[in-house]
Amino acid sequence: MTLAEKAYDSLRRDIVSGALKxxxxxxxxxxxxxxxxxxxxxxxALNRLQAERLVTSVALKGFSVAPLSMDEMWDATNTRVLIESRALRLSIDLGGDEWEAGIVGSLHALLLQAARGTVTEEDARALESRHHAFHAALLGACNSGWLLEFFQRLYLESERYRHPMLAPRPGEPARDVQAEHEALAKATLARNGDLACALLADHYRRTAQRLESLMAPVAAAE
Amino acid sequence: MTLAEKAYDSLRRDIVSGALKxxxxxxxxxxxxxxxxxxxxxxxALNRLQAERLVTSVALKGFSVAPLSMDEMWDATNTRVLIESRALRLSIDLGGDEWEAGIVGSLHALLLQAARGTVTEEDARALESRHHAFHAALLGACNSGWLLEFFQRLYLESERYRHPMLAPRPGEPARDVQAEHEALAKATLARNGDLACALLADHYRRTAQRLESLMAPVAAAE
DNA sequence: AATTCCAAGATTTTCGAAAATCTTGCTTGC
DNA sequence: GCAAGCAAGATTTTCGAAAATCTTGGAATT
Known part of the structure; x- marks a missing residue:
């Protein structure tokens, strides 16, 4: 692995995790x-990240971490629903046994880690990684490189917003995210495109809404 | 303008135009x-282009121009229809006078250049630039940075495929592309989302079909 | 007092060479 | 004759310094 690749990975992780504000x-x-x-x-690395809109740059004045905003978060959420709904329907139409096995397997791995709870930093990383793997598995049979590319881009972007939410605030009604994942997998495996897409859209919009209510006081305090 | 930006522009142009195969x-x-x-x-520049999938790279072995394929062209076409249909409907819902003026103006400029014919290299560039401006104007009021970003990405990608087609082959039935543009603008300004999206999808799928029939013999000859 | 200009320092951008790695073709051993 | 190993050359990757540009703060002018 070259240094430039290490730099890319490190910068990306630090931007997505919020270590670089x-x-x-x-x-x-x-x-x-x-x-x-x-x-x-x-x-x-910075030039690659700029092309991915994780950093901005002005000639001769250098680079900055790309800013976040609620407008942009809703835009990313809605675009995500558009892209992933299409990819999910295509996968439901085209997917074979291997695709189904991937969904079942990655869901199982995700549920195991979720049941284990998030105590260490390593747990958080594993949960995030398995969450990503599950959502990628759902779309894995869509046979469209462009849809998958855009999925990756938007997944990464939404991770930037999701990160501050990871620690659930006390007193809030706990949301059973894993139940949503199970229902989504079930509808998908039953090849029920309409239901699966509705559940997917709900899943993302609910996350966005919770994020908004969580971020509003933060933004107001600044 | 820095040298890196010049490099990016030059490389991108040479890749999209096919000067770099x-x-x-x-x-x-x-x-x-x-x-x-x-x-x-x-x-x-190469790192930016890699993030945009115009070049590929392997560590310690350098960069190459990204390959083209008919599968990828159809994927780009279909994804384009998905993205732009959504952006067009949003624009039709949200667009105001300024948006309408932009469409009428850019269509007019496009028709002028098309009527002038493509004799010089400069003409070809102007036609391409105005074609892009017209399609961008249609989507300009969608209020979604992500949809517009994906539109740009896919527009550029499809330009790579379109370029070899620019010289119309003799004996083929001439296709009146500008009439399609006019009909598309008309339906859009009439705020008829269903018709506009149908025309848009047709416009792109027809281009893709012509491209396929044009490329098939080329590919077979190699 | 406010504005413009300039110099010094800070920062980004670019170059040219050094370091690291890959490729090619030959030699050596079997 | 053939495969493995190795050396020489080619190529990519990285560094450190030089060049170019921006920023800051103060001095001079109106």
Whole structure:
């Protein structure tokens, strides 16, 4: 693995996780020290991330972490529903045994990790990774590279918003996300496209709504 | 404008226009000579283009122009229809006077250039640029940064396929593309979402079909 | 007092060479 | 004769410094 790839992975993780805050300027000297490498691999990584809209840049003034906003979150959510609904219907039409096995398997892995609870940082990473794997498995048979690419882009983007929500606030009615995942898998495996897409849209819109109610006080406090 | 930006523009143009052939390896020494600059700005541009899927790269083995295929073209076409249909309906719902004016104006500019005919290389560039402006104007009021971003990505991708078709083959029944554009604009301005989307889908699928029949003999000959 | 101009410092961008890795073709051993 | 190993050359990747540009703060002018 080259240094530029390491830089890309590290920067991406730190931006998505919020360790580098939205809007924060990314100075070469600072990054060079933080990740212990020269300017070249960092600039390559930053250019890739810019193309993916995770960082912004102005010529001769450098890079910054791309800002977040509620408008953008709703835009990403709605576009996600459009893209993934299509991909899910295509998968339901085209998917074979292997696809079904992937869904069942990744759902099982996700439920195991969720039941285990999130105690360590490592747990959080595993849960996130299995959550991603499950949603990717649902769409895996759609046979469209472009839909999958856009799914990845939007998944990453929404992860930026989801991250601050990971710690559930006390006193809130706990939402059974895993039950939603199970229902979604069941409808999909039953090849019920309409129901599956409705559940998928609900799943994302509910997350967005909770995010909005969670972020509103934060934004007001700033 | 920095050298890296010049490199990005030049490389992108040369890839989209086919001057750099699909699959061709991109050697640093060769590019450095061709565009008269050092490695740094070239590598930055190549990394951006890689994120946009116009070039591929393998660690320590360098970059290549991303390959083309008929499967991928159909995938891009279908995904385009999905994205742009949604954006068009949103624009029809949300668009105001300024949006309408943009459509009428860009259509007029497109028709002027089309009537002028394509004699010089400059004409071809102008036609392409106005074609893009017209399609962008249609979607301009959708109020979704993500839909517009995906539109741009897919427009660029399809330009790669469209380019070899620009010279119309003699003996083929001439297709009146501009009439399609006019009908599309008319339905859109009449706020008839169903008709506009149907015309849009037809417009793209017809282009794809013509491309397929045009490319099939080329592919067979290789 | 407000504005413009300039210099010093900070920062980004680019280059050219060094380091690391891959490729090719030859040699060696079987 | 053939495969494995190795050396030489080609290529990519990375670094460190130089060049270009921006920012800041103060001095000079109106």
């Amino acid at each position: 939205p809007g924060a300027p990314l100075r070469m000297a600072q990054l060079s020290q933080r990740y212990d490498m020269g300017f070249s691999p960092l600039r390559e | 699909p699959g061709a390896p991109l050697r640093m020494a060769q590019l450095s000579q061709r565009y008269d600059m050092g490695f740094s700005p070239l590598r930055e």
